[in-house]
Amino acid sequence: MLPLTKRQREILDYLNDFIQQHGYAPSLEEIGRRFSLSSLATVHKHLSNLQEKGFIRRAWNRSRSVELVPSRASVRALDLPLLGYVAAGSPIEAVAGSETISVPETLAGKRDSYVLRVKGNSMIDEQIRDGDFVIVEDRRTADNGEMVIALVGGLDVTLKKFYRENGKVRLQPANPTMQPLMFDPDQVAVQGVVVGVMRKY
Amino acid sequence: MLPLTKRQREILDYLNDFIQQHGYAPSLEEIGRRFSLSSLATVHKHLSNLQEKGFIRRAWNRSRSVELVPSRASVRALDLPLLGYVAAGSPIEAVAGSETISVPETLAGKRDSYVLRVKGNSMIDEQIRDGDFVIVEDRRTADNGEMVIALVGGLDVTLKKFYRENGKVRLQPANPTMQPLMFDPDQVAVQGVVVGVMRKY
DNA sequence: CATGTTACGCGAATGAAAGGCGAAGATCAA
DNA sequence: TTGATCTTCGCCTTTCATTCGCGTAACATG
Numbered sequence: 001m002l003p004l005t006k007r008q009r010e011i012l013d014y015l016n017d018f019i020q021q022h023g024y025a026p027s028l029e030e031i032g033r034r035f036s037l038s039s040l041a042t043v044h045k046h047l048s049n050l051q052e053k054g055f056i057r058r059a060w061n062r063s064r065s066v067e068l069v070p071s072r073a074s075v076r077a078l079d080l081p082l083l084g085y086v087a088a089g090s091p092i093e094a095v096a097g098s099e100t101i102s103v104p105e106t107l108a109g110k111r112d113s114y115v116l117r118v119k120g121n122s123m124i125d126e127q128i129r130d131g132d133f134v135i136v137e138d139r140r141t142a143d144n145g146e147m148v149i150a151l152v153g154g155l156d157v158t159l160k161k162f163y164r165e166n167g168k169v170r171l172q173p174a175n176p177t178m179q180p181l182m183f184d185p186d187q188v189a190v191q192g193v194v195v196g197v198m199r200k201y
Numbered sequence: 202m203l204p205l206t207k208r209q210r211e212i213l214d215y216l217n218d219f220i221q222q223h224g225y226a227p228s229l230e231e232i233g234r235r236f237s238l239s240s241l242a243t244v245h246k247h248l249s250n251l252q253e254k255g256f257i258r259r260a261w262n263r264s265r266s267v268e269l270v271p272s273r274a275s276v277r278a279l280d281l282p283l284l285g286y287v288a289a290g291s292p293i294e295a296v297a298g299s300e301t302i303s304v305p306e307t308l309a310g311k312r313d314s315y316v317l318r319v320k321g322n323s324m325i326d327e328q329i330r331d332g333d334f335v336i337v338e339d340r341r342t343a344d345n346g347e348m349v350i351a352l353v354g355g356l357d358v359t360l361k362k363f364y365r366e367n368g369k370v371r372l373q374p375a376n377p378t379m380q381p382l383m384f385d386p387d388q389v390a391v392q393g394v395v396v397g398v399m400r401k402y
Numbered sequence: 403c404a405t406g407t408t409a410c411g412c413g414a415a416t417g418a419a420a421g422g423c424g425a426a427g428a429t430c431a432a
Numbered sequence: 433t434t435g436a437t438c439t440t441c442g443c444c445t446t447t448c449a450t451t452c453g454c455g456t457a458a459c460a461t462g
Binding site: 206228229230241242245259261262263264265266 | 440441447448
């Protein structure tokens, strides 16, 4: 893609801000006012140049039809649903509405995945703290040592580490004050496996 | 999909609110009243335009049949450069080539940001483990308690928690076996601040 | 140094789309 | 059937993008 001039960069940034803020693009007149340009022809030429260089798209003769081309902001991210909160030992608490979180493709599992927000510090020993987002791949089986969302006895939904031992299933809390729990395999239904963590400071 | 005009955006926002609040769509007359439009033809034309642009769907000739098209609002992700590895006490070790990591927009700072991969468990007390990716916002100042990438004495580049105390700067390792270090402010140059963490299992 | 190119700028004229009106016709649910 | 609601038609005004001709400045190149 062709490089921008200083002026073009300024205008592109302005477009970005404006669209972000208003939800629609500025008119040529508004752009001109922002940069103290008295002629719309000047603005128009700038937009044409930006279009030629591939940074924006425009519908012909349509009001406020400038669109930013998602170039460097690559689309390699998935919008996963934020289903709710999870705390060790408590059922998943659904979150209102249908919020989504964008997650890098490399973090999300290949199957259907979703996101839960961690409540409390019960997973602190696995370096997961209160407020972290865990990306969960929706599947019914787990390997030893994986962190799973498990339905225990048809009641509790918990986040634990999963081990299969001597025909039993061991669910290991990531908290030193809690004891590991042993179950018969038919008592434990794996709901999903944690494949990633995100934290925002 | 075509972008919206100012008016179209207003109406779309109203539809959104109304449906959210009532559970059903407004009638044309209600929309018109909200925007002080005396002709339903005007409202109808707006809805047609919104439909044409792909933001709503309508059943033909059905009352209150406006439906919002699930936001294909492609939440963008940024491709940030993976600059290298960082371990407490060691200089940043550059990674070969120009790898990038895609990071959700919500995790990345507003300014220029980059990604470092953590080596070793020296930050374990801050729930950052070996192999984690830290998203670093490139700036030169930090507030108390922020985790910073700091250049100390023009030599070492380290990842520490940052505190300003009594005209001195305290760099606090996130590891119980390491002592906090006190410096004169001119000995410490903040390179960036950690704004996010990502982990892949 | 002259010269072609490109970015940047002006103002005016033109016409298309958006936004608006009222009235009449069509359709659906009760 | 009837009342509420959606659809269509013609016509108007406002907003906006486009085009044209012309000009200046910066810059690379022969």
